[in-house]
Amino acid sequence: MKQPRKILAGGELRDALETRARRLGFDLVRVTTPDAVPGLPEDLAGWLAADFHGGMAWMQDRADQRADPAVLWPQVRSVVMLGMNYGPETDPLSLLERRDRGAIAAYAQRRDYHEVLKGKLKELGGYLSAKGDVRVKVFVDTAPVMEKPLAAAAGLGWQGKHTVLLSRAFGNWLLLGAIYTSAAFEPDAPEADHCGGCRRCLDICPTGALPAPYRLDARRCISYLTIEHEGPIAPEFRAAIGNRIFGCDDCLAVCPWNKFARAAGESRLAARDDLLAPPLADLARLDEAAFRVRFAGTPIKRTGRDRFLRNVLIAIGNSRDETLAQGALDNLRDPSALVRGMAVWAAARLLDPARFAILADDHAGRETDADVLAEWDAARDMAPVRPSAT
Structure with missing residues (x-):
């Protein structure tokens, strides 16, 4: 006679989730609550009001859902945040001296992380749903989800002065994914800010896209200009772009916390040789x-x-x-x-x-x-x- 399926809950379900996540290649797994960032609606509204989002109209669309996970999905009780290391083999800043070659941001030198992480998150979400008899929704960057504040609240790291998530274990090189679930997990503690008085990321920005700590003006950001911006790039930014043909790693690569980072494993998100310096x-x-x-x-x-x-x-x-x-x-x-x-x-x-x-x-x-x-x-x-x- 077929044995009934065992339903896990609480710490047992959490342990099973973490074990499966690591088998799938995720380096960090932490949990937070949907209301863990109470100031997010005001912060997002202020950023949008300053027009710092430029032509990214999708940041303004569904802003209420972006600022509050419970508005996006009322059944959510826990947010599982996951990080995958994509640390580069070499210093991205060294590419800027090779003027006959194109500099491509480290995350784009490999398979599209949306596809890689989405597949793994779907598998992990299905596992969680089956083991815990709970509902789940998975997200990778394309839905109205504020991954970085939620990841900081969950303790994966903290948002640096360049607004990117920083990790004590992986530096600036983490790709993020989220699982919203109806399971009620014990939340992890948030990570403290460890930037101190350092301002290397602010000072190195070629176009002045970081007007103040923790403030990004996307309209001046080379990543935005070379990826999201649809028309001609304003003449005032062209010389500063140098040979950056897709994205910009300057504010990430200069960070002292990268001394603890390590290159991504071959089985996860290995860089393609033809994209390193084409x-x-x-x-x-x-x-x-x-x-x-x-x-x-x-x-x-x-x-x-x-x-x-x-x-x-x-x-x-x-x-x-x-x-x-x-x-x-x-x-x-x-x-x-x-x-x-x-x-x-x-x-x-x-x-x-x-x-x-x-x-x-x-x-x-x-x-x-x-x-x-x-x-x-x-x-x-x-x-x-x-x-x-x-």
């Missing part, structure tokens, strides 16, 4: 089909070819390498106005004025897009950045 010349030649093939299964694919090429051309313009100018010239007639506009800017930065004037006479007269025409007009007065420039 040549800008190769990337500038990507058409839509080649882009989709090259970046299949990575976060980069979700941004799209045109925005990515925009970033690559800005990096080429910042390279001080005239041999890369061909990448800009080849994109002056690209079907995308966004790409054409950045190709104009890059060419103007690298070519001598006489050669650029010939280009302008040949191309600008046939251009119909207002943004691209504005780039041609502005570029005529731009001083080229010579390879010998410092």
Whole structure:
């Protein structure tokens, strides 16, 4: 006769959950309550009122659910927060010296974490539901969930002055996932803030996106500009972007707490060799089909070819390498106005004025897009950045 299924509860269910989570590759598992961050609605409202979210309208949509887990799902009694290490093998700041190569944020040098974590969270949530006879909902970054404040409340770490979650064990390199559950677990204690008087993350930001400790102005953040922002990037930020073609790790990589971090295990989220420092010349030649093939299964694919090429051309313009100018010239007639506009800017930065004037006479007269025409007009007065420039 079939034995009845044993239903676990309390500490026994919690122990079983943690054991399964670690088998699935999660490095940290902690629990908090849905009301553990009482000031979150006011903090989020103030951030949105300052327009610090830029064009991320989804941050404003369903803000009530984002600020309060119980509004998103009234049945939630506990929030299980999980962290997975994605520590890079080398210092991301070293990539910034390789001007002929593109610097990609460490999290994007590997499989799309949304897919990796979502699959593992679904498996873990199903296990929790079956073992405890409870309801669950799993989230990875795409739902109205404030993962970082909840993770800090659960004790995975604390939000540093750059607003990113910091861990004493893993530094700045944790990917976060959440399980909302109807199970009533004993919550863990929150982690204290260990930033002290350090302000390295604030001082290193190339574009001044951290105007004060614990405040991020996404409109100035290179990660936002190169990933979320849809149109041309404002000229005031282009030189500061350098060769960062997807995201920015500066404020993470400079943090002293990384001395305790370790590289991610091969079985979890190993980086792809072709994404560690790809040549800008190769990337500038990507058409839509080649882009989709090259970046299949990575976060980069979700941004799209045109925005990515925009970033690559800005990096080429910042390279001080005239041999890369061909990448800009080849994109002056690209079907995308966004790409054409950045190709104009890059060419103007690298070519001598006489050669650029010939280009302008040949191309600008046939251009119909207002943004691209504005780039041609502005570029005529731009001083080229010579390879010998410092």
